[in-house]
Amino acid sequence: MSDPAADDAKRIEKLYEFGERLNESKDKSQNVEDYQGIIDAAKSSIKAKQLAAQLIPRFFKFFPDLRDAAVECLVDLLEEEDLAVRVQAIRGLPLFCKDTPEYIPKIVYLLVQLLAAEDFVERDAVHKALMSLLRQDVKASLSALFGRIANVDEPSADDLIREKILNYMKDKVFPIKAELLKPQEEMERHITDLIKKCLEDVTGAEFRMFMDFLKSLTIFGDKAPPERMKELVGLIEAQADLDAQFTVSDTDHIDRLISCLFMAIPFFVRGASSSKFFNYLNKEVLPLFDELPEERKLDLLKALAEISPYTMPQDSRQTLPSIVQLLKKYMPRRKTGEEMNFTYVECLLYAFHHLAHKAPNATNSLCGYKIVTGQPSDRLGEDFSEHYKDFTERLTTVEELTRATMKKLTQGMAGHNKAMSAAKTDEEKNTIVRLSS
Structure with a gap:
């Protein structure tokens, strides 16, 4: 009757013999039987599997005819119940690519499947294995990683794999970009192109x-x-979907548009054109402003105000009529007793100021403000006094309402401060704060 422990010891000893002969051989490609013996041993005991997982990648490059069998062997070990075996197999995968870089896409494919591993030790081994590949050949490894983001074989696993890869990128790759992306300009351009392809379908x-x-x-x-x-603005424009017809019921598009407007501002500041955004706002969005969900109106006006300093004269001239129309809607001509939306008016006046500065000769026909530029569009020979009267009356009303509101706020703050001073306990103070909020 055979002794399992003794049999295992013999297998381990045999594995060491295979490894020693391969180490000592001057022409390792002749030691096919030794390498095949290592692959076969990976189907036996746990200790043999661990040792085989170390030896198989070490001599991989010398046996082209056994490469597929060697890779499949380690893939099988990735599914072992024993953690130590799985971790050793993971560590071995990048070594396949050291002298055979054509295997990088395949190995990256295997490793990203393991990013969702529950065990920390196993997951850490995967992270390090991927980093090893990135340091070895950053261009090929990044291409493979981004390729996996866009192409997942099993739709049900799509979200999980995508999330894990993106988290790995964000946490492990992006922070050391200066170290990995060399030569700098070439690799920064490469990763930019890879990201562009991914942006076609992102949250x-x-x-x-x-x-x-x-x-x-x-x-x-x-x-x-x-x-x-x-x-970069072109990427943001594509994300904002500025070629689509605007629909007020599509709240996702509205949110995306507003988010993209704010995201684009730093690039407008640095000289990128805001024309496409302004044209879309003017033609598609502002005409439907009244129909927008109330909670989106203010965000849109804030975004409009923020980008207004960075318009071109032609865009300003085309957008000003819409701004003036909204101002007339939200700036009452006379006091009516109804509350004015100060924030709306503030945003619109701010935008009006910057747009009018870029297109001064447009204000005469819109609100009667004559600014002479010497151009026919000044329309100095026409009478827009009624527009001027209407607009200045509205501005005066806004000023009066603002003063009244400021007075009310000042009185309210004085009363609040007096009540807080008179309060003797924290409970009384908390009650005052609660009633004031």
Whole structure:
């Protein structure tokens, strides 16, 4: 009757013999039987599997005819119940690519499947294995990683794998970009192109993550030429879907549009054109402003105000009529007893100021403000006094309402402070704060 422990010891001893002969051989490609013996031993005991997982990658490059069998052997070990075996197999996978870089896509494919491993030790081994590949060949490894983001074989696993890869990118790869992306300009351009392909199908959070990363690259840094800013704004324009017909019921599109407007501002500041956004707002969104959900109106006006300093004269001239119409809606001509939406008016007046500054000769026909530029569009020979009277009356009403509101606020604060001073306990103070809020 055979002794299992003794049999295992013999297998381990045999494995060491295979390894020693391969180490000593001057022409290792002749030791096919030894390498095949190592592969076969990986189907036996746990200790043999661990040792085989170390030896198989070490001599992988010398046996082209056994490469597929060797890779499949380690893949089988990835599914072992024993953690130590799985971890050793994971550590061995990048070694396949050391002298045979054509295996990088396949090994990356295998490793990303394991990013969702529950055991920390196993997951850490996967992270290190991927980093080893990135340090070995960053271009091929990044291409494979981004390729996996866009192509997942099993739709049910799509979200999980995508999330794990993106988290790995964000937590492990992006922070050491200066170390990995060399030569710098070539590799920054390469990863930019890879990200662009991914942006065709991303969530809002993923888009922001990628844009934050792109902004951090040297090719888009402070010394980057204007065309680079235009490139980034182009990505934001695509995400905002500015070629789509605007529908007020599509709240997702509204949120995306507003988010993209704010995201694009730093690039407008650095010289990128805001024309496409302004044209879309003017033609598609502002005419339907009254129909927008109330909670989106203020965000849109804030975004409009923020980007208004960075318009071109032609865009300003085209957008001003819509701004004036909204001002007339929200700036009452006379006091009516109804509350005015001060924040709406503030945003609109701010936008009006900047747009009018860019297109001064447009104000005469819109609100009667005559600014002579010497151009026919000044329309100095026409009478717009009624427009002027209407607009100035509204501004006067806004001023009066503002003063009255400020007085009320001042009195309210004085009363609040007096009550807080008179309060003797924390409970009384908390009650005052609660009633004031």
